[in-house]
Amino acid sequence: MSIESMKRISECEEEAVSIRRQAQADARQIFDQGKKQAEELLEAARKQAADDYRATLTQAEAEAGAAYDKSLAEVQKECSQMKSEAKSKLPKAVEIITGKVVKSSGNC
Template sequence: MSVEILKSIRQTELEAEQIVKQSVADARQILADAESMAASILEKAEEEALEQSRSIISMAEKEAQAEVEKIMMQAEKECKNIKKQAEKNLDAAVELIIGRIIKIHGNS
């Protein structure tokens, strides 16, 4: 009977060793899967961050372009106003110059 008990104990020990080996293998696989998943999540986060930065840059460029167009329109408007003012003063300037020329040549 004691041989039977020893065999049973040995069998139980072997089964326990097998369970430990399987547990270690499972733990390693879980760790490898977790590392792979972490790398995948990190890669996805980087891609999303890159896409978001592209979107922000694109939006900023559109806003900047709109501001440039607004400034250009304002500058064009101011140029037209200056030109109109200059055209109004042109007749008076021509008459002033002609008057001075006539005065200078009239006294000769």
């Protein structure tokens, strides 16, 4: 082999080492970028999940409050009706009770 060929082989080997080192550095950089992007995506997903949770909780509280208010209004209406019925029957109840008390005491 000639000296020129040996020099060329040596240069090619050095170039191959350099290419390999650069490829490894590029691979590390790509890996690090991918890892950073994955962490950013994960953090964004966590924030979105927290926002969704708060929004869902707020909506559920509003719906529960509306259901409670509706139920309370229905119960108040029912109580009002029962109270009205009781008031309309009050004179008759007083009459019946008075009649029983008077009859049982024997004073009349």
